[in-house]
Amino acid sequence: MRFLFELMMSFFKIGAFTLGGGYAMVPLIQEEVVENKGWIDETEFLNIIAIAQSAPGPIAINTAVFTGYKLRGITGAVFATLGAVLPSFLIIIVVATFFLSIKDSSVIKRAFMGIRPAVVALIVYSVVKMLKSNGVKGLALLIPLLSCMGIVLLNLHPILIIILAAISGIAMTTAKKAEIEE
Amino acid sequence: MELPLKLMYIFMKIGAFTLGGGFAMIPLIQNEIVDKNKMIDEKEFLNMIALAQSVPGPMAVNMAAFVGYKLAGIPGAVFSTVGAVLPSFIIIIVVAAFFLMIKDAPLVQRAFMGIRPAVVALIVYSVVRLVKSNDVKGYAFIIPVLACLGIVFLNMHPVLVIVLAAAAGLIFFRGKSGEKGKSVDE
Numbered sequence: 001m002r003f004l005f006e007l008m009m010s011f012f013k014i015g016a017f018t019l020g021g022g023y024a025m026v027p028l029i030q031e032e033v034v035e036n037k038g039w040i041d042e043t044e045f046l047n048i049i050a051i052a053q054s055a056p057g058p059i060a061i062n063t064a065v066f067t068g069y070k071l072r073g074i075t076g077a078v079f080a081t082l083g084a085v086l087p088s089f090l091i092i093i094v095v096a097t098f099f100l101s102i103k104d105s106s107v108i109k110r111a112f113m114g115i116r117p118a119v120v121a122l123i124v125y126s127v128v129k130m131l132k133s134n135g136v137k138g139l140a141l142l143i144p145l146l147s148c149m150g151i152v153l154l155n156l157h158p159i160l161i162i163i164l165a166a167i168s169g170i171a172m173t174t175a176k177k178a179e180i181e182e
Numbered sequence: 183m184e185l186p187l188k189l190m191y192i193f194m195k196i197g198a199f200t201l202g203g204g205f206a207m208i209p210l211i212q213n214e215i216v217d218k219n220k221m222i223d224e225k226e227f228l229n230m231i232a233l234a235q236s237v238p239g240p241m242a243v244n245m246a247a248f249v250g251y252k253l254a255g256i257p258g259a260v261f262s263t264v265g266a267v268l269p270s271f272i273i274i275i276v277v278a279a280f281f282l283m284i285k286d287a288p289l290v291q292r293a294f295m296g297i298r299p300a301v302v303a304l305i306v307y308s309v310v311r312l313v314k315s316n317d318v319k320g321y322a323f324i325i326p327v328l329a330c331l332g333i334v335f336l337n338m339h340p341v342l343v344i345v346l347a348a349a350a351g352l353i354f355f356r357g358k359s360g361e362k363g364k365s366v367d368e
Contacts, residue, residue: 065270070278088244093259110352112348114325127309130298
């Protein structure tokens, strides 16, 4: 029970500071779940993001469900998800109750003009950490390059990128094995 | 059907088909809530989007809680949020159970050796888009640079970086809020 509560609090913290949408929560989850608590390692974290990205729904929620399930089954998933959703829920209720006109949110808007550029830095830093700890080097460096080209030039869907990358991962390692066997 | 249950059903449909999360679901919500069921008018809906993206948390959850609360109070908010989250929850549980079963298979491990670097690229690309769509120019360029310095040299916690950046935004952009009223269409 204590662990479940700890799990919920961790995702509560993550949910409360997930600002800027999309991958903005990646650095926070990384800091809390991977580095602080050591519940999952860096490699597994990237696996989870790949899966979270390929399923419908917000990445923050998907990651919470997956991590909770991995650590404590369905109960863990429920507590982690509750933790991730609760801050948004409470804040929205408060905002919806007191919100009078769009002008009132100008202070929030200004704060966000500072937050968004900082989130950029946070995400970049966590990408650097991921690259380091996942030993992306040699041939594997081709994959992020090709993926970038696929997204920018061909406008490929993220899920298609993940499927193509899976195939190249298998092909690459098959080639490597053949090399060793020769 | 009672309103909270109807809202739950609507947001379940939306949650089940929102791949990629975030803004992908805005047109879907609009179609269901504004166009089809006429629960909220267009203008109010736009205001709600602007507000939902100014508070922490995933857009999908924020919008569900917001629309639900507006239409049916706390029960509406609870049912809508549960509806929005449930499809992800069920899908991820199924996928996770399956993945944890097969993750040690050599073929799966090899596939993920390709997937991990690609995910890194996807994240980097989202950063590029973030920089492009959110006027990170002029003064604002100082913020990511300072944030990097803070993380690397002072080992700051991400939450502290976010709080400091919010403060910097308030100080830097004093009096500029009017011109930023367009953030609805981001």
